[in-house]
Amino acid sequence: MRPILLSGHERALTQVKYNSDGDIIFSVSKDHVVCAWFSHNGERLGTYHGHQGALWTVDVDPTSTLLATGGADNTMRLWDVKSGKLLKTWDFLTSIKRVEFSSDGRQILGVTEKRSGQLGTIVVYEINPDPEGEQTDEQSLRIVCEDAKATVAGFSYQSQFIIAGHEDGTVSQFDAKTGELLYSTQVHEADMQITDLQWAPDRTYFITSSKDKTAKIVATETLEVLKSYSTDTPLNSAAIAPVKDYVILGGGQAAMDVTTTSARQGKFEARFYHKIFMEEIGRVRGHFGPLNYVAVHPQGTGYCSGGEDGYVRVHHFDKPYFDFMYEVEREQASANL
Amino acid sequence: MAPSYENLPLEDDEFDESQIDFADLEDQYQVRLDEGLDAFVVVDGLPVVPEENRAKLTKFLLRKLNSVGKVKEDGVFMPLNDEGKTEGFAFVEYNSPNEAVAAVKGLHGVAIDKKHTMAVNKLTDIDRYGREGRIDEEYHPPEAEPFQQKEHVRSWLGDSEGRDQVAMYRGEKVGVFWNNKEDTPEPVVDRENWTESFIQWSPQGTYLASMHAQGVQLWGGKSWSRQKRFSHPGVNLLDFSPNENYLTTWSHRPLQVDENHPVPLLSLEEDGKNFIIWDLATGKPIRSFATIDVPSSTDAEGNPVKKKMQWPSFKWSSDDKYTARMTQGQSVSIYELPRMNLLDKQSVKIEGVVDFEWAPATPKREAIKAYEQLFCYWTPELGSNPAKVGLMSVPSKEIVRTRNLFNVSDAKLHWQSEGAYVCVKVDRHSKSKKSLATNLEIFRVREKGVPVEVVDSIKDTVINFAWEPKGNRFVLITAGEATAGAPPRTAVSFFAPERIKGGAVGNFFHVRTIDKKNSNGIYWSPKGRFVVVATLQSQQSFELDFWDLSFEKPKEEKEEKDLAANLQLMNTVEHYGVTDIEWDPTGRYVASVASAFRHHMENGYHLYDFKGGLLREEHIDRFKQWLWRPRPPTLLSKEEQSEIRKNLRNYSKLFDEQDLAKKNTANRQVVEARRQQLEDWLSWRESQIELLKELGAEIELNDGKMQRETDGEVKEVEEIVEEIIDESEEVIS
Incomplete structure (x- = not known):
């Protein structure tokens, strides 16, 4: 099917997210505005105004009632999805690079930037699920990253751990109750920033992408690297597709180098790899800047990508996507019948 | 207390200086006193x-x-x-x-x-x-070193699958690999920093040469050990003789060899020289030469023309017996090997000589019993004398044939690989010197009296020309008028001789011209018949055309003239940024390379079969060289070769079976590995789901959708909203 081009932003996209039903896409960009779109036709549902700086991150709670955003204006904000009302603003000393709800929607974490003498931190707040209710100012947990700052983070299954990816290529596992560092390991090449961390549906494993041109699937419990996907370009994002055993990777030549190379050189394609066999299956062209984020529909029926070029491209998968199977998968499938 | 000089531990208490033998250092740094006798x-x-x-x-x-x-x-x-x-x-x-x-x-x-x-x-x-003691009074015969068994330097030819080797230079690494068609090349040896500037095979593939600041090293044998070392500080280029008996090295900077700068094996004689001719077997220099400075000239506008040195400067005859160097405009000096003495003690005076080329094989000429080496040269118009092309036989120095030419601006000499023809591509200007045209003067060296055939049907300037190896067809590329901003369009023309009765080679005729191309490179298969016409080092076009000149076409399409060619374009492929094309020595595969020597975009290689079917492509950062290992000439006689050709079908059946078997095992392995991966993954997932169950968590269900209590209560409400944007009434009569 032809992709739907969402051209509502004026500057580079930074993150795109589906809600848990997959009918709405939230997108944030450097142009200070949060947009919500219908995923099936690309119609804009609304915008959320209030931020005073570039936006870095967005997340929606599992019931699609609350929306959290964070940006370069040093605030993390909570919105009512339905009305677009700003519910709460948390102020920080540095910008917010990542927000994420826990799987039950009762907690939210924010990753703060390391800048102007401030160390990078991961902060956690309890969330009141009632949009009318009062939100707390009190941090339930604050993890300070002494060595390398955290760039991405998220809650594991049961909100048992907080997993963070760091700028030096390590991944660490914290106790989500006490904030104690349980384990840390070098997953990607040293000093190659981890650019994204996205969960499998049950959060027992996750995928990380890095500037070292690889993406890796890591087990939540042991931080053991299960799968590795290597490409020829720095990666900005990686997503795990449900239903089919695929992963989608996005990236491209760093934005600052783009003008010096031809579009052909840029490698601005979404790449599909088989999750288990680690082989490339296909690519989707279209963006004319690096892909900053890829997100998959929770029911696995499509995906969308946000690019440095200012566009969101929404794709719905066609039949061949679902039909494609390796010989051994087909064997497995017929054995299970 | 902070450590200070007083209380530093005396760790080297036990160190006894007197135990070290400084003799070598003393020797090296011994001050040479001016003894007053130096003059x-x-x-x-x-x-x-x-x-x-x-x-x-x-x-x-x-x-x-x-x-x-x-x-x-x-x-x-x-x-x-x-x-x-x-x-x-x-x-x-x-x-x-x-x-x-x-x-x-x-x-x-x-x-x-x-x-x-x-x-x-x-x-x-x-x-x-x-001085006393330095020389023994009595004569001691030099001790012969015991014989050491060397490795077989041609063991690679015994590969059971008849594969070819290839040397790759990428980044700082040099490796030799077996070509495995579409599969990953199998490494034979791979070394970091093996060379400092480039690598080169010897012409028969026995040695791999690496370049260093101190000189040239040759490697070979099964273990890729060092076979020979030639010290030539600052060496820039090297050239082998065709039969690997000799080696020429050249450095831009003249050699400096004196008492203060000793170089192993070199003597004072080499001081100030640029070229060294080496005996490859002994590793010793035979003779050295200085570069002949080309008198600087000016072009039409009076700007000094940047002189390019001709390389190789010392050109080898096909049998390694002679090497010759030209002094621009004056003479050709022929040296006889193995002593490297000037033939007949004097250079051959050829007034005005611009270029010369040895026949690449010993020419077999009709009615001439003694097979001598032959070279071809040309001289431009001098005063009222016409330009001349000549063929000289060596060592008799007999001039076999000359031909006078007029209005010549430039000429290029092209020998056919067996020395059967030499084509002189003559660029002619009209009387007004405004337009250029090209003539081909083809000398039929084998025939009696060396008749010359002229092909003058070419209007444009020919920018490239190539003979079919071991054949009698050729391809040339002409360039039209340059248009502003874009490189001139080129045309590719194919020529073949007429087929006449009795198997003799008839006159050359034009077969076909392909217009509106950008091509500039011609690469014949080393076995002939197939040719790749490519566009190299261009910004816009990266095409490779694969042509077959002996395509079997149905009989009814008879053309008027029976030319020994049936042209067929087999395939056209693109390789972005291609800079080099290399046929393997058997003519089975073609590699196209985007080399980091030229640019830094998508460096790597593509591998094609002779038909132009892509077998493999690989992008490698800072990929520099892809060099097929040459093969020595076959040991089979003509009869044995034709016997094989006749029974090709039987052989190919066997090879097909082998290929199939190999593919099947490879596939089986891949499938097996995948099956294992799938099983591992599923069992791991099983364990995780188990873990979640123990924790009482919600489990991935409903195609990945979390099962939630609320799921049952969801009511679907369909809402239809109609909005009237505009209303207007119109009366239709």
Whole structure:
């Protein structure tokens, strides 16, 4: 099917997210505005105004009632999805690079930037699920990253751990109750920033992408690297597709180098790899800047990508996507019948 | 307490300096005192004369001695023996040590008359080498080193699958690999920093040469050990003789060899030289030469023309017996090997000579029994004399054929690989010198009297020309008028001889021209028949056209003339940024390379079969060279070869089976590995789901959708909203 081009932003996209039903896409960009779109036709549902700086991150709670955003204006904000009302603003000393709800929607974490003498931190707040209710100012947990700052983070299954990816290529596992560092390991090449961390549906494993041109699937419990996907370009994002055993990777030549190379050189394609066999299956062209984020529909029926070029491209998968199977998968499938 | 100088631990208490042997260092850094005798030389080998003739001899000698420096007043001392005769030697004092050095260099080995040859040495050398203890009084025969078994240097030819090897230079690494068609090349050896600038195979593939600041090294054998080392500090280029007997190295900077800069194996004779010709078997230099400076010339607008050095400067005859170098516009110097002496002690004067080329194989000429080497040269118009192309036979120096040409602006010499033809591509200008056209003058070397055939149907300038190896067809590329901003369009033309009765080769005719191309490179398969016409080092176009010149087409399409060619374009492929094309020595595969030597975009290689079918592509950062390992000429006789060709079908059946079997095992392995991966993954997932169950968590269900309590309560409400945007009424009559 032809992709739907969402051209509502004026500057580079930074993150795109589906809600848990997959009918709405939230997108944030450097142009200070949060947009919500219908995923099936690309119609804009609304915008959320209030931020005073570039936006870095967005997340929606599992019931699609609350929306959290964070940006370069040093605030993390909570919105009512339905009305677009700003519910709460948390102020920080540095910008917010990542927000994420826990799987039950009762907690939210924010990753703060390391800048102007401030160390990078991961902060956690309890969330009141009632949009009318009062939100707390009190941090339930604050993890300070002494060595390398955290760039991405998220809650594991049961909100048992907080997993963070760091700028030096390590991944660490914290106790989500006490904030104690349980384990840390070098997953990607040293000093190659981890650019994204996205969960499998049950959060027992996750995928990380890095500037070292690889993406890796890591087990939540042991931080053991299960799968590795290597490409020829720095990666900005990686997503795990449900239903089919695929992963989608996005990236491209760093934005600052783009003008010096031809579009052909840029490698601005979404790449599909088989999750288990680690082989490339296909690519989707279209963006004319690096892909900053890829997100998959929770029911696995499509995906969308946000690019440095200012566009969101929404794709719905066609039949061949679902039909494609390796010989051994087909064997497995017929054995299970 | 902070450590200070006083309480530093004396760790080297036990260190005993006297135990170290500094002899080698002392030797190396021994100060050479100016002994005051540096300006003296000993001249030996003089005629023995009675006292009365001594003054006469001294006077005669001084004439020679003063040619390189100034001899001090009364600086020649010729002692007399008891019989009142000279001893045949003299001590000579120059004004400065430098002149003495020049005398040794310039006069040593110079003949005085027919019987006497001077031997000039420094006086200090006699002390240095002749000092007591340095030389044994008795003669000891040199000890012959015990024979050491060397590795077989051609073992790679015995590969059971008949694969070819390829050397790849990427980043700082050089590796040799087996070509495995579409599969990953199998590494044979891979080394970091193997070379400092580039690598090169010897012409028959025996050695791999690596370039270093100190010189050239050759590698080979099964273990890829060092086979030979040629020290030539600052070496830039090297060239092998066709049969791998000799090696030429060249450095832009003249060699500096003297007492303070000793170079292994090189002597004072090599000082100031640029070229060294080496004997490959012994690893010793045979002779060295300085670069001949080309007189700088100016182009039409008076700007100095940047002179390009011709490489190789020393061109080898096909049998390694001769090497020749041209002095632009004057002569060709032919040297005879293995002694490297000038043939007949003088250069061959060819006034105005611009270029020459040896026949790449010993030409077999009709009615000539003694097979001699042949080279072709040309001279431009000089005064009222026409331009000339000549063929000279060596060593007889007989001129076999000449041909006069008019209005010549440039000429290029192209030999066919077996030396059967030489095509002289002549660029001619019209009388007004405004337009250029190209003529091809084809010398049929094998036929009696060397007849010349002229192909002059070409209007445009020919930018590239190539003979079919071992064949008699050729391809050329012409360039049209340059249009502003874009490189000129080119046209590719194919030529073939007419097929005449009796199997003889008829006249050459034009077969077809393909217009509106950008192509500039012609790459024939080393076995002939197939040719790749490509666009290299272009910004816009990266096409490779694969042509078959002996395509079997249905009989009914007979053309009027029976030309020995049936043209068929087999495939056209693109390789972004292609810079080089390399056929493997068997003509089965073609590699196209985007080399980091030229640019840094998508460096890597593509591998095609001879039909242009892509087998493999790989992008490698800073990929520089892809070099197929050449093969030595086949040992099979013509009959044996044609026998194989006849039974090709039987052989190919066998090979097909082998290929299939290999593919099946490979596939099986892949499938097996995948099955394993899938099983591992599923069992891991099982364990995780188990873990979640224990924790009482919600489990991935409903196609990945979390099962939530609320799911049951969801009511679907369909809402239809109609919005009237505009309403207008119109009366239709």
